[in-house]
Amino acid sequence: MAKNPADSLIVMTELVLPNDTNTFGNLMGGRLMYWMDIAAALSAQKHATLPVVTASVDNISFENPIKLGNAVHIEAKVTRAFHTSMEVHLMVHGEDLVNRYRYKSNEAYYTFVGLDPHGKPAAVPSIEPVTDLEKSLFDGALRRRQLRLILGGKMKPNDAIELKAIFGI
Numbered sequence: 663m664a665k666n667p668a669d670s671l672i673v674m675t676e677l678v679l680p681n682d683t684n685t686f687g688n689l690m691g692g693r694l695m696y697w698m699d700i701a702a703a704l705s706a707q708k709h710a711t712l713p714v715v716t717a718s719v720d721n722i723s724f725e726n727p728i729k730l731g732n733a734v735h736i737e738a739k740v741t742r743a744f745h746t747s748m749e750v751h752l753m754v755h756g757e758d759l760v761n762r763y764r765y766k767s768n769e770a771y772y773t774f775v776g777l778d779p780h781g782k783p784a785a786v787p788s789i790e791p792v793t794d795l796e797k798s799l800f801d802g803a804l805r806r807r808q809l810r811l812i813l814g815g816k817m818k819p820n821d822a823i824e825l826k827a828i829f830g831i
């Protein structure tokens with residue numbers, strides 16, 4: 663049965679403490695990616711109602727550093743489900759709660775696979791996007807999946823029809 667992306671929404675907030683920062687007083691990328699992995703896994707698990715594992719993480723660009731003492735807000739939602747795998751979109755903001763200033767840090771896509779009781783990939787529900795943004799993320803998910811499967815050695819470039827089409831090939 664199809665589910666809406668909103669059904670899988672996870673919002674996680676963390677506080678950047680001294681042990682989370684580098685020598686410049688900014689949140690370390692690795693700590694942020696750990697929190698993102700947790701938020702994304704919860705979202706995928708909420709959608710699939712199955713245990714899940716991280717299959718891949720797309721490239722992440724850190725646009726703005728998050729400062730010591732700021733809050734980190736991570737929003738995670740499933741954009742599209744295929745057969746046993748799901749793409750999760752993450753949007754990350756920092757917030758200076760004292761000066762009331764909120765800024766985008768980065769966004770990313772993680773892929774999770776649902777597992778059966780024997781640890782084998784198991785089918786997950788499909789996604790029915792509702793809003794324009796959800797529809798756009800749903801459409802793009804097919805091309806992003808093809809790119810990551812090519813990079814992961816799981817698909818031949820020639821078979822990536824939708825991805826090739828955007829390059830006019």
Ligand SMILES: CC(C)(COP(=O)(O)OP(=O)(O)OC[C@H]1O[C@@H](n2cnc3c(N)ncnc32)[C@H](O)[C@@H]1OP(=O)(O)O)[C@@H](O)C(=O)NCCC(=O)NCCS
Pocket residue numbers: 715716717718743744745746747748773775783810811814816
């Ligand atoms: C991810 C994993 C379950 C895939 O298992 P597999 O035996 O390769 O299974 P399959 O080839 O049948 O792939 C299952 C699904 O994973 C997807 N998948 C496999 N590798 C992928 C990759 N690199 N990127 C994105 N999706 C991938 C496949 O497309 C397939 O999706 P679909 O059913 O929706 O079409 C398996 O490789 C695994 O357990 N990896 C380790 C996961 C882990 O430990 N993660 C924690 C971080 S180290």
